[in-house]
Amino acid sequence: MGGHTHLIVFVSMFAAITLISEAQYILPIFKHEPSKQYYTLIYIGSATTSSPVNLLLDLGTNLTWLNCRNIKSLSSLRLVTCESSTCKSISGNGCDGKICLYREPSPFLLTNHTVTKTDRVVQDKATIFSTENGIPPSLVSFRPFTFSCAVQKNLQGIAPPISGVIGLSSGELPFWRQVTSAFNVIPKFALCLPSSRVGTFYMGATSSYDTPVFGGKNPVPMKISNLPHVNLR
Numbered sequence: 186m187g188g189h190t191h192l193i194v195f196v197s198m199f200a201a202i203t204l205i206s207e208a209q210y211i212l213p214i215f216k217h218e219p220s221k222q223y224y225t226l227i228y229i230g231s232a233t234t235s236s237p238v239n240l241l242l243d244l245g246t247n248l249t250w251l252n253c254r255n256i257k258s259l260s261s262l263r264l265v266t267c268e269s270s271t272c273k274s275i276s277g278n279g280c281d282g283k284i285c286l287y288r289e290p291s292p293f294l295l296t297n298h299t300v301t302k303t304d305r306v307v308q309d310k311a312t313i314f315s316t317e318n319g320i321p322p323s324l325v326s327f328r329p330f331t332f333s334c335a336v337q338k339n340l341q342g343i344a345p346p347i348s349g350v351i352g353l354s355s356g357e358l359p360f361w362r363q364v365t366s367a368f369n370v371i372p373k374f375a376l377c378l379p380s381s382r383v384g385t386f387y388m389g390a391t392s393s394y395d396t397p398v399f400g401g402k403n404p405v406p407m408k409i410s411n412l413p414h415v416n417l418r
């Protein structure tokens with residue numbers, strides 16, 4: 186009887202692993218000229234009213250932050266409370282009454298973190314792309330996506346089409362970790378930065394990434410072996 190139960194548990198675990206292992210979660214990467222800033226695009230908000238938001242890629246930022254005025258509808262935006270485990274997992278968090286605050290560093294002042302601004306931590310729905318076994322990318326959403334709402338002043342130095350910074354650090358709540366945990370895939374990511382046209386930000390998947398996925402009729406030529414691969418586990 187006990188052996189039988191173990192077998193079923195083993196088979197269902199194996200089935201679950203097989204089902205998730207090939208899915209990769211992807212975003213386009215653009216290069217802004219002449220600033221040479223690399224940024225990606227995600228959608229924030231509920232499906233019918235979601236807004237595209239351009240975010241600067243930054244490996245040193247723990248939590249994504251952006252000017253929330255770029256989100257058209259705030260109807261699905263929620264404040265994070267100070268007592269929540271989410272707030273407690275944010276390094277250097279603060280509180281404004283019951284509201285959780287994030288101390289955001291400027292991505293351009295990595296040696297001077299005294300130039301910071303604290304802003305409210307919020308959650309909403311985020312929409313990105315997913316693909317598996319080379320099928321064309323489709324939209325997938327997850328919530329909660331935790332980030333912080335900054336004011337326009339904090340965007341000083343960031344190129345105009347970009348309205349925030351996407352956190353890609355190895356901390357608790359970087360964007361890639363929120364995605365891989367929401368979809369229950371291996372917590373890793375890779376950035377294929379474009380010299381021109383469109384590159385790809387990959388999350389999850391197994392040992393390699395399907396390419397190319399963005400770029401329309403003129404796909405970006407890429408070799409897996411040349412990808413700057415960052416595996417943080």
Ligand SMILES: *[C@@H]1O[C@H](CO)[C@@H](O)[C@H](O)[C@H]1NC(C)=O
Pocket residue numbers: 297299300
């Ligand atoms: C960091 O920035 C603050 C505020 O602008 C300034 O007062 C301080 O001198 C700077 N520190 C260094 C080491 O540059």
Ligand SMILES: *[C@@H]1O[C@H](CO)[C@@H](O)[C@H](O)[C@H]1NC(C)=O
Pocket residue numbers: 245246247276277288290298354355356357
């Ligand atoms: C990011 O989080 C780590 C802990 O996970 C912390 O040591 C570091 O100071 C944080 N960085 C900034 C810029 O807040």
